[in-house]
Amino acid sequence: MKVERPKKPDIGSWTEQYPHLGTADVDYTDSVCPEFYERERDAIFRKAWIHVGRVEELPRVGSYFTKEYKVCDTSIIVARGQDKKIRAFHNICSHRGNKLVWEEFPNDETRGTTRVFQCKYHSWQYNLDGTLKQATREEEFFNFDRCRYGLAEISCDVWEGFIFINLDPTPEQTLKEFLGEMGEGLIDYPFHEMTQAYCFRAHIKSNWKVFADSFAEAYHTPYMHGKMSPEMAEDMVMADGIAFKMMGMHNTTSFRHVPSDIEQATPIEQLTQCGLYGPWKKPDLGGNLTPPGQNLSNHPDWGIDSHQIFPNFAIIIWERGWYHTWQFWPLNVDEHIFECRQYFVPPKNASERLAQEMATITTREYAAQDANTLEATHSMLKARIKTHLPLCDQELALRNLHYHVNEWVNGRRPGAVAAE
Amino acid sequence: MGIFPEQFADIEAVGAPWALASYNDRQAKRHASTMAELETFYETVFPRSQEVLAYCNSFDIDDWPDEVKALMNMLYSLVLVSFAVEVWKQPRVPDTGAASFEAFDEPAV
Numbered sequence: 001m002k003v004e005r006p007k008k009p010d011i012g013s014w015t016e017q018y019p020h021l022g023t024a025d026v027d028y029t030d031s032v033c034p035e036f037y038e039r040e041r042d043a044i045f046r047k048a049w050i051h052v053g054r055v056e057e058l059p060r061v062g063s064y065f066t067k068e069y070k071v072c073d074t075s076i077i078v079a080r081g082q083d084k085k086i087r088a089f090h091n092i093c094s095h096r097g098n099k100l101v102w103e104e105f106p107n108d109e110t111r112g113t114t115r116v117f118q119c120k121y122h123s124w125q126y127n128l129d130g131t132l133k134q135a136t137r138e139e140e141f142f143n144f145d146r147c148r149y150g151l152a153e154i155s156c157d158v159w160e161g162f163i164f165i166n167l168d169p170t171p172e173q174t175l176k177e178f179l180g181e182m183g184e185g186l187i188d189y190p191f192h193e194m195t196q197a198y199c200f201r202a203h204i205k206s207n208w209k210v211f212a213d214s215f216a217e218a219y220h221t222p223y224m225h226g227k228m229s230p231e232m233a234e235d236m237v238m239a240d241g242i243a244f245k246m247m248g249m250h251n252t253t254s255f256r257h258v259p260s261d262i263e264q265a266t267p268i269e270q271l272t273q274c275g276l277y278g279p280w281k282k283p284d285l286g287g288n289l290t291p292p293g294q295n296l297s298n299h300p301d302w303g304i305d306s307h308q309i310f311p312n313f314a315i316i317i318w319e320r321g322w323y324h325t326w327q328f329w330p331l332n333v334d335e336h337i338f339e340c341r342q343y344f345v346p347p348k349n350a351s352e353r354l355a356q357e358m359a360t361i362t363t364r365e366y367a368a369q370d371a372n373t374l375e376a377t378h379s380m381l382k383a384r385i386k387t388h389l390p391l392c393d394q395e396l397a398l399r400n401l402h403y404h405v406n407e408w409v410n411g412r413r414p415g416a417v418a419a420e
Numbered sequence: 421m422g423i424f425p426e427q428f429a430d431i432e433a434v435g436a437p438w439a440l441a442s443y444n445d446r447q448a449k450r451h452a453s454t455m456a457e458l459e460t461f462y463e464t465v466f467p468r469s470q471e472v473l474a475y476c477n478s479f480d481i482d483d484w485p486d487e488v489k490a491l492m493n494m495l496y497s498l499v500l501v502s503f504a505v506e507v508w509k510q511p512r513v514p515d516t517g518a519a520s521f522e523a524f525d526e527p528a529v
Binding site: 200349369 | 481
């Protein structure tokens with residue numbers, strides 16, 4: 001079966017709509033060069049707003065979770081205070097520098113509910129707003145002023161229930177400014193109704209951008225994943241983006257729904273009433289299901305939107321009424337942690353629960369193919385035999401990411417430009 | 421005394437070892453199994469899966485008894501194993517030698 005070819009812009013391609021990106025081969029030494037990675041750490045990961053979780057993870061006063069932020073050699077506590085406000089702190093005790101919140105293994109992330117954060121070393125206690133509640137044997141210290149020894153707070157803000165942090169003590173842009181048109185385009189989408197979370201991660205031996213690139217194009221889909229989607233393998237164009245929009249360093253790409261995924265269902269898809277695009281039965285959702293940033297061309301066969309939020313986060317919204325996020329947490333130039341979180345409306349019965357299980361396993365089976373290929377890609381990029389790589393029109397979002405990573409590394413980030 | 425209700429006693433010997441409560445355990449068992457073992461599980465459980473699901477549907481999802489939890493965990497394994505049997509024809513996803521996923525947050529049931 002053949003689908004209608006997506007109509008490209010009059011200029012001839014999606015890419016040429018953005019002349020600053022050019023059409024030349026893209027220099028991939030930015031993904032293998034240790035010096036470049038060092039510059040990314042300060043220029044991007046200490047300056048940009050970075051997603052760390054959802055508000056539903058902090059349901060009550062005293063709820064908290066920790067996030068390892070190895071790219072900047074820190075760990076972060078995100079907590080809901082007595083005043084219900086969500087705050088973030090460096091996870092370090094002011095006394096002797098011990099990691100404040102952890103269980104069993106210092107490098108493992110943890111979560112829970114508490115009234116105070118108490119250090120395991122000398123039992124210093126901190127309130128949920130980061131102030132020092134009590135230093136044990138305070139009289140032994142010299143000219144001790146409790147106010148001086150609160151936790152180091154990190155800028156923290158929330159957009160549509162997604163919690164972001166910024167390591168810059170005085171961020172050049174607010175989160176709203178940083179997200180710009182991308183953020184406005186998804187206002188009131190009912191993310192908060194999809195609270196049933198299925199999350200998985202993997203340690204990947206590739207630069208973080210190499211994986212971000214892999215999920216930013218569907219050109220590879222019919223080839224790498226042909227066995228899971230024979231229809232796409234029959235008509236390669238089916239996987240193509242039906243609309244692309246670069247919004248500064250962020251971007252959205254819309255994709256179509258494969259027409260007969262239900263008619264050609266496998267036995268397990270029939271049992272679970274779920275296929276490649278998620279559960280067949282759409283949940284009842286409130287809010288704005290068609291915000292302006294979604295299904296950019298109002299295509300009748302719209303199936304998926306990939307919203308890439310600079311630098312390392314993406315929200316993928318499915319027409320079937322669920323969404324998932326990708327995130328890439330750099331460890332060093334050659335490795336990162338890949339995290340996927342899938343969110344559904346809480347199931348009302350066993351059938352709905354099983355359909356969600358099918359959706360999450362389908363994603364994992366796909367992503368396992370992507371993940372393993374990255375190691376093969378990265379290991380050879382490191383050889384620097386091929387440094388400048390051709391990116392096609394379907395790979396526009398990759399071109400955009402590498403362009404803006406280089407802009408930021410060279411000090412040309414939007415906030416810095418505005419400040420000049 | 422089995423962990424499945426009486427009407428599913430006939431699939432318990434094959435199905436119960438797959439009634440594992442976490443994705444990580446189910447995936448580990450899949451990877452540790454031969455194709456013949458995966459096919460035996462699939463061919464034994466799949467023909468009864470609609471009945472199992474209908475039985476589970478008769479319970480309130482917020483109050484599943486242990487036997488329903490066990491059956492659902494077996495069905496989650498069936499989903500996982502179905503990819504090996506229906507799609508890949510081998511236990512692992514092809515070309516995924518080094519990749520391994522760890523679930524770090526999943527529904528309690």
